[in-house]
Structure formats: structure tokens, C-alpha cells
Amino acid sequence: MNEKRLISSLxxxxxxxxxxxxxxxxxxxxxxxxxxxxxxxGLLDYLIPYFTEQTGIALKWTATGTGKALKLGQNCDxxxxxxxxxSAEKIYIKNGYGKDRREIMYNDFVIIGPESxxxxxxxxxxxxxxxxxxxxxxxxxxxxxDSGTNKKEKQLWINAGMVLPEKENWYVQTGQGMLATIHMAxxxxxxTMTDRGTYIKYQDQKGGNAxxxxxxxxxxxxxxxxxxxxxxxxxxxxxxxxxxxKFSDWMASKPAQELIGEFRLLGQxxxxxxxx
Amino acid sequence: xxxxxxxxxxxxxxLISFDPSTWTAVSATIKVSTFSMLISLAxxxxxxxxxxxxxxxxxxxxxxxxxxxxxxxxxxxxxxxxALISSQGPLxxxxxxxxxxxxxIGQTIxxxxxxxxxxxxxxxxxxPELKLTLVSLGAGxxxxxxxxxxxxxxxxxxxxxxxxxxxLTEVGISMMVGGNIKYHTRTITTAIALExxxxxxxxxxxxxxxxxxxxxxxxxxxxxxxxx
Amino acid sequence: xxxxxYEIGHIQHYYGDKxxxxxxxxxxxxxxxxxxxxxxxxxxxxxxxxxxxxxxxSFGQVKFKGxxxxxxxxRIRSRISLLTxxxxxxxxxxxxxxSYGLKIRKDLNNLENRVKDSLETVGLDxxxxxxxxxxxxxxxxxxxxxxxxxxxLKPEVLLLDEPVASVDNKSASLIRKASLAARNDWGxxxxxxxxxxxxxxxCSDTRISMARGRIFSTGTENIIPPPYDLSLKNQxxxxxxxGEHILLPLTDKKDGxxxxxxxxxxxxxxxxxxxxxxxxxTGVILSMLLEKSSNHIMTTIQVGDFSLNLSFSPGKAEELGxxxxxxxxxxxxxxxxxxx
Numbered sequence: 001m002n003e004k005r006l007i008s009s010l011x012x013x014x015x016x017x018x019x020x021x022x023x024x025x026x027x028x029x030x031x032x033x034x035x036x037x038x039x040x041x042g043l044l045d046y047l048i049p050y051f052t053e054q055t056g057i058a059l060k061w062t063a064t065g066t067g068k069a070l071k072l073g074q075n076c077d078x079x080x081x082x083x084x085x086x087s088a089e090k091i092y093i094k095n096g097y098g099k100d101r102r103e104i105m106y107n108d109f110v111i112i113g114p115e116s117x118x119x120x121x122x123x124x125x126x127x128x129x130x131x132x133x134x135x136x137x138x139x140x141x142x143x144x145x146d147s148g149t150n151k152k153e154k155q156l157w158i159n160a161g162m163v164l165p166e167k168e169n170w171y172v173q174t175g176q177g178m179l180a181t182i183h184m185a186x187x188x189x190x191x192t193m194t195d196r197g198t199y200i201k202y203q204d205q206k207g208g209n210a211x212x213x214x215x216x217x218x219x220x221x222x223x224x225x226x227x228x229x230x231x232x233x234x235x236x237x238x239x240x241x242x243x244x245x246k247f248s249d250w251m252a253s254k255p256a257q258e259l260i261g262e263f264r265l266l267g268q269x270x271x272x273x274x275x276x
Numbered sequence: 277x278x279x280x281x282x283x284x285x286x287x288x289x290x291l292i293s294f295d296p297s298t299w300t301a302v303s304a305t306i307k308v309s310t311f312s313m314l315i316s317l318a319x320x321x322x323x324x325x326x327x328x329x330x331x332x333x334x335x336x337x338x339x340x341x342x343x344x345x346x347x348x349x350x351x352x353x354x355x356x357x358x359a360l361i362s363s364q365g366p367l368x369x370x371x372x373x374x375x376x377x378x379x380x381i382g383q384t385i386x387x388x389x390x391x392x393x394x395x396x397x398x399x400x401x402x403x404p405e406l407k408l409t410l411v412s413l414g415a416g417x418x419x420x421x422x423x424x425x426x427x428x429x430x431x432x433x434x435x436x437x438x439x440x441x442x443x444l445t446e447v448g449i450s451m452m453v454g455g456n457i458k459y460h461t462r463t464i465t466t467a468i469a470l471e472x473x474x475x476x477x478x479x480x481x482x483x484x485x486x487x488x489x490x491x492x493x494x495x496x497x498x499x500x501x502x503x504x
Numbered sequence: 505x506x507x508x509x510y511e512i513g514h515i516q517h518y519y520g521d522k523x524x525x526x527x528x529x530x531x532x533x534x535x536x537x538x539x540x541x542x543x544x545x546x547x548x549x550x551x552x553x554x555x556x557x558x559x560x561x562s563f564g565q566v567k568f569k570g571x572x573x574x575x576x577x578x579r580i581r582s583r584i585s586l587l588t589x590x591x592x593x594x595x596x597x598x599x600x601x602x603s604y605g606l607k608i609r610k611d612l613n614n615l616e617n618r619v620k621d622s623l624e625t626v627g628l629d630x631x632x633x634x635x636x637x638x639x640x641x642x643x644x645x646x647x648x649x650x651x652x653x654x655x656x657l658k659p660e661v662l663l664l665d666e667p668v669a670s671v672d673n674k675s676a677s678l679i680r681k682a683s684l685a686a687r688n689d690w691g692x693x694x695x696x697x698x699x700x701x702x703x704x705x706x707c708s709d710t711r712i713s714m715a716r717g718r719i720f721s722t723g724t725e726n727i728i729p730p731p732y733d734l735s736l737k738n739q740x741x742x743x744x745x746x747g748e749h750i751l752l753p754l755t756d757k758k759d760g761x762x763x764x765x766x767x768x769x770x771x772x773x774x775x776x777x778x779x780x781x782x783x784x785x786t787g788v789i790l791s792m793l794l795e796k797s798s799n800h801i802m803t804t805i806q807v808g809d810f811s812l813n814l815s816f817s818p819g820k821a822e823e824l825g826x827x828x829x830x831x832x833x834x835x836x837x838x839x840x841x842x843x844x
Contacts, residue, residue: 414582
């Protein structure tokens with residue numbers, strides 16, 4: 001009984017010690033909301049330490065869907081945004097929530113699918129490809145979560161002159177992040193739309209030989225623009241506006257842009273820097 | 277299936293190599309679960325005792341509400357806490373969003389009904405002989421409460437272990453309130469969710485094993501309270 | 505020795521709608537031993553719990569040492585102790601069980617020796633038993649520990665509710681001895697509820713019997729308990745064996761109990777033809793015990809499904825040739841029976 005008591009007291013002490021050491025980040029802190037696709041590529045893990053080193057500002061970020069990221073900004077729960085939904089961003093600024101929209105980098109969206117390509121969309125233009133998928137009732141995975149990617153995908157259907165196939169049973173709305181959606185598409189040999197960065201990450205996970213291949217690419221409408229937005233002080237008086245502006249400046253600056261350009265997976269560039 | 281085996285190996289690798297993202301997640305998990313357990317026990321035990329021991333008009337209604345709260349989905353609690361602590365909410369000024377403290381508050385809300393409801397049940401089923409015996413030995417009201425709770429300590433231990441299990445494994449609150457920020461508010465469970473979402477199933481299993489390790493350690497240290 | 509411990513007046517207690525206790529008057533003297541008998545469900549346990557101030561009666565108040573008291577009152581805490589039939593211990597060691605009462609009143613002087621002594625009083629060896637856990641004892645041993653836990657507090661009143669009904673003979677005898685010692689050592693008032701009439705007759709100064717929540721004094725009164733039937737002429741009767749029955753007077757009381765004064769019962773060896781007694785019931789003598797204070801012989805006679813207690817001088821008993829097992833005729837008038 002005594003040894004047991006000793007062990008438990010020791011464990012209790014260990015727990016209390018761990019418990020007592022709280023993480024207190026003093027000094028300059030910035031909170032960012034960004035999207036899962038940005039975070040999942042690992043770009044931020046690679047890039048942000050440079051930012052902190054060069055500016056002395058600590059940056060924490062939470063990765064969610066675009067919708068939630070914008071909402072967090074609107075609620076002033078974060079200080080700065082890094083998203084990729086240009087039309088939503090412009091409305092956001094018009095509504096007085098966001099400010100200083102700055103384009104930082106881009107990549108493109110692609111349609112991926114099984115090598116067997118049952119709907120025969122390889123090499124086609126995006127409008128034709130989507131039409132074929134619908135005609136064939138081929139399985140198509142959608143994010144279905146109103147994220148930047150999802151908004152883009154919906155835009156494609158509308159742009160192709162089609163009604164959004166929400167209720168069709170070959171149109172699967174996963175409600176999940178990009179990588180998870182890709183994995184579902186792989187699981188069921190379906191098509192999906194993804195940003196190239198995440199696709200390369202996915203390829204990297206599969207050791208360079210992924211079952212899903214890029215089938216459609218290159219249309220202008222498939223451009224995926226990432227921008228940094230600060231929060232309008234008129235809506236969020238407490239959001240650290242000057243720090244956020246510093247972040248925005250840094251992301252657009254030459255050193256950051258170079259770092260972005262150098263970020264590779266499997267020897268491929270995930271993002272193309274394009275700040276002005 | 278092979279990701280399960282890979283998971284086992286990865287678990288050992290993560291722990292032995294003192295991988296910082298894993299160990300900060302472990303520390304975060306321990307911090308929030310310990311905090312929420314201590315508070316929920318400190319508040320839930322007396323409330324449960326009063327609810328079980330006394331008879332009053334709305335007792336049944338209160339019990340039913342409490343039992344219903346046992347089925348609260350963690351995401352719902354997460355949303356409620358978010359509404360409270362977001363900068364637009366009533367507690368916004370305390371800046372609790374995206375902090376471990378915020379998660380701990382949410383987990384306390386999750387654990388409280390469990391501790392209270394189980395304690396109330398236990399107390400209701402206390403042998404009436406116990407109170408008679410205590411009164412016969414000269415116990416006052418406070419003595420009775422304390423001694424009764426000690427007499428049913430095995431049942432209360434079960435309540436604590438149940439609540440702890442719920443708190444340790446929840447994702448909804450940690451994700452919504454904590455934001456899954458690496459090195460800061462990423463707990464083991466949100467890390468598992470992330471790895472699984474990224475398709476890295478072996479990592480998910482590995483972290484799951486780490487979580488079981490924490491649970492095992494805690495239960496081991498509580499085992500001295502059991503009947504020998 | 506003339507101070508009262510208890511003065512209980514006009515107490516009623518209900519469980520829900522059911523009246524389980526209805527007492528007009530009860531006085532218990534300090535330092536006395538009161539025996540409480542009665543069938544199960546007669547309200548003995550309820551009365552003792554109320555006397556222990558473990559609960560408040562639905563109506564009425566209990567006076568202890570001249571003052572009205574309620575549960576948890578500081579004047580009665582640790583002064584009145586109740587021991588129930590089922591041996592119940594706290595989930596801890598024997599030592600901790602016995603010292604519990606002392607610990608909560610912060611009376612820790614010389615603790616180990618006092619525990620040792622109290623274990624001795626109930627015949628348990630300190631070395632062997634002090635560290636045993638609550639689940640490592642037999643029923644009798646547990647009850648003895650429970651007794652020791654109360655005796656160590658030297659209470660002014662000890663209420664015992666069938667204390668030896670569930671234990672082995674050795675434990676029973678030790679517990680009985682210890683309770684008497686309590687009275688002799690520090691003048692403890694004892695109220696003992698028991699089915700063991702021999703014990704009650706041996707040690708008690710006063711005897712009370714209860715039925716249906718009401719008190720009757722044994723010795724002067726006898727209860728003819730329910731159930732009762734109605735004869736063909738709508739007269740209440742009590743059915744006995746072999747077609748015999750006792751005629752009871754008419755009443756409009758709903759839940760009354762039939763009672764007869766002992767002096768109104770005559771005894772005979774065979775049925776008589778005279779019309780003086782309209783009730784002649786056959787009974788069997790169950791037991792005969794010498795009551796020490798009156799030097800009379802308390803005779804318990806089984807009649808039908810109940811028993812009556814009559815008291816005889818040794819001379820009369822010899823004259824009638826009374827002995828256990830003998831058939832006897834009890835004669836009394838239905839007029840002399842009261843409904844309470």
C-alpha cells in the first residue's frame with residue numbers, strides 16, 4: 001500500500017508540474033486565420049519562422065475553411081487573414097470587415113481523377129470536362145464546405161453553364177479538407193478539383209506515385225490567387241492593425257517572395273509568388 | 277490494415293525521439309484535461325451530493341435535464357463556448373479563444389454533468405443505515421456529507437474515470453475553441469483529427485496509442501483508491 | 505434516579521398516508537432499562553429512530569432531559585446512540601470505525617488504549633482485530649465492533665433495535681453483557697427492542713409492548729391483535745384454532761386494536777359451563793419466566809395466532825400445575841375488551 005501511495009504521489013507531482021508550466025507568449029503576437037489547404041502544404045511551417053526572425057513578431061495561426069476564416073475575422077477573433085477567395089474577399093472589404101487586400105502568391109486548380117479516366121476528360125477544356133462528367137454521371141467529390149476551393153469549384157459549374165449538381169448522387173459533398181477529399185476520391189476512384197499545391201503534397205505522401213492523376217489544367221479560370229487581408233479597424237478596434245500590416249508588407253517583400261518561390265515538394269513549386 | 281502496424285511503430289518513434297510537436301500536444305492534452313477534471317470534480321461532487329441527498333420540488337426535473345446534458349455533443353459545447361469567449365461574446369475581453377484555458381473551460385462544461393449525475397445516483401443509493409450510523413456516532417451535518425462521500429468513494433472514482441475518458445478523447449471543443457494551433461493549442465485529439473484528415477493514418481494511430489498511454493498512466497495512479 | 509431522560513407526548517408519524525406511530529405518553533427515566541416488544545411493523549424501529557433524533561416525527565416533539573430537541577442539536581449529539589439489527593460498519597478498519605465518533609468530537613486523548621478497552625468489552629482482541637477491514641469480519645464480530653464504536657463514546661442513552669437478532673450466540677451474549685455494563689458503569693439509560701423476551705424479563709425495569717404504532721404496557725394489558733373477522737351477526741370476532749373464536753365488542757373504530765386488562769382474564773384447566781364468561785379460549789403454555797423484580801412468573805400462552813402474557817405467583821402456578829406445554833383455558837368477558 002505504501003509503494004502504491006508513493007508512485008501515485010510522484011505521478012501527481014509530475015502532472016502538477018506539467019500543469020503549472022503555462023505557455024505565456026509575451027511580446028508581439030499576431031493571430032492569423034488561414035485555410036486548411038494553405039496549412040496542409042506545410043508552407044507556413046516553413047515560412048513563418050523566417051517572419052518571426054526578421055520582424056520579431058510571433059505568429060500563431062488556425063486553419064479552417066475559408067468561410068470560417070472570414071467569420072473569425074469579422075468577429076475580430078483573429079488579427080489577419082490569408083485566404084484564397086478573391087470575389088468573397090472583395091465583398092468582405094466592401095462590407096467594411098477587411099482592408100489592404102494584397103495578392104501574395106498563386107497556383108492553379110486542376111481536375112484530378114483515376115488514370116482510367118472513365119468519363120474521358122483528359123486534356124479537355126474545363127467546360128467540356130465538367131459536361132462529360134455530368135453526362136457520364138461519374139463520381140465527383142466536392143469539398144462542400146464553402147471554402148475558397150469549394151467556391152471556386154461551384155463557380156466552374158456555373159461558368160460552364162450548368163446547374164450546380166448538388167442533389168445528384170454522383171456529386172459527393174465531403175464537407176472536409178482538401179487532402180481528405182482527395183483521399184476519398186482515391187478510395188472511390190472519383191474525380192475532384194484541387195489546388196496544385198495540395199495535389200503535390202498528396203503525391204509526396206504517396207511517395208511520388210499517386211493513383212489519381214492530373215487530367216485537366218491550364219484554363220484561365222483555374223487560377224487560384226492567395227491574398228493577405230488585414231482587418232478594418234473600423235470593425236475591429238482591438239485587432240493589432242499595425243502588426244498585421246507589417247505581416248502583409250513582409251509577405252509581399254522580396255525575401256518572403258523568394259522563400260515562397262523556393263518552397264518545393266518532390267522538386268515542384270507549390271506556389272508562384274506574385275506580389276506587386 | 278498495415279497502417280495499424282505502422283502506427284504502433286510510429287508511436288514508439290514519436291515518443292522516443294521527443295518529437296516536439298508530439299510532446300507539446302501531450303503536454304497540452306494533460307494540461308487541459310487535468311484542469312477540467314479538477315474543476316468539474318470540485319464543483320460536481322457537492323452539487324451531485326446535494327441533488328442526490330435532498331428532496332425538493334424540482335428534483336426530478338433537474339435530474340432529467342442533467343441526464344440530458346450527458347448527451348451533449350462536443351462540437352455543440354465547442355460552439356457554445358466559442359460564442360461566449362469570442363471577442364464578440366460576453367467574455368471576449370479575456371481573450372480566451374485559441375487558448376488552452378478556453379479549451380479547459382469547455383471541457384469542464386462537458387465533464388460537469390457527468391460528475392454531478394453519477395454522484396447524485398450514487399448518493400441516492402446510499403444505504404440509509406449509513407446515515408443512521410453516523411448520527412449514532414455523533415456526526416454533524418458537515419461530517420455526514422464528508423463521510424458519506426468518502427464511503428462511496430469507489431462509485432465516485434467511477435464517475436471521475438468516466439468523465440476523464442470523455443474529456444481526454446473529445447475533439448469538438450479542442451478544435452473549435454483551441455483552433456488546433458501547432459505547439460500551442462494542438463492537443464493529441466486535434467492532432468489525430470488533422471493527421472487523419474491529411475490521410476496520414478499511421479500517424480493518427482500512433483497518436484491514438486500515445487493518448488491511450490496517457491489514460492493508462494492516469495488510471496494506474498488512481499488504482500490505489502480501489503478496493504484491494 | 506428520578507430524572508426523566510425522555511418525555512414523549514402526542515407523537516404521530518406517517519410514512520406517506522400510513523400512520524405508523526401514535527403515542528400519547530411515554531416517559532423514560534434516566535438510568536433505567538426499558539424493554540420494548542412487539543411484532544414486526546409495530547413501529548418499534550420508528551420510535552427508536554425518533555428517540556435517537558435521527559428523524560423528526562410528523563407531528564409532536566420529543567423532550568430530552570426536559571428540553572425539546574431536534575436532530576443535530578448540540579446537546580444530544582454523541583449523547584444518544586442507536587444500534588440497529590443489521591451490523592453496519594463504515595468502509596474502513598475496525599480501529600477507524602471505533603475511533604470515528606471520538607475523532608469527530610476531537611476527543612483524541614489516549615486513543616489507542618481506549619479503543620483497546622472498548623474492544624475488550626465486546627470480547628475482541630486488539631492485536632487480532634484492530635487493523636481488520638470492514639469486510640473481513642463475521643456478522644457477529646461486525647456487530648460487536650459497532651457496539652464498541654458506540655460504547656466508547658459513553659453515551660447517556662443507548663437505544664438497541666434487535667441488536668442480537670442477526671448474530672451468533674457468543675456475540676449475542678457479549679453484546680448483552682456490554683450493554684448492561686454500560687448502565688452499571690456510567691448510568692446509561694437503555695431502551696432495548698427485542699424478540700428475546702427472556703432477556704427483556706431478566707434485565708429490564710419496565711416493559712412496553714407495541715402494536716400498530718401504539719404503546720401498551722405489558723403486564724397490565726394484553727393485546728388481541730388483528731386480523732379480525734365479522735361473524736354472521738356482523739359482530740367482530742377473532743378467529744382461533746379448531747373453530748374457536750373470541751367475541752369482541754361492537755365498535756365503529758376503523759383500525760382499532762383490541763386490548764384487555766390482564767386482571768380480567770381468569771385461568772382454568774377445563775372449560776366451565778357457567779355463563780359468566782362468554783369467551784373461553786384454549787391456549788398452550790409456551791414459556792414461564794421468573795421476573796426478578798416482582799418474583800412472579802411471567803407466563804406466555806399461545807392462543808390461536810397470538811400470545812398472551814399472564815403473571816402468577818409461584819404458589820398459584822404450582823396450584824394450577826402450570827408448566828410449559830400444558831393446555832389451559834382462558835376465560836374473559838367480551839365486555840372487558842376495549843378498542844383502542
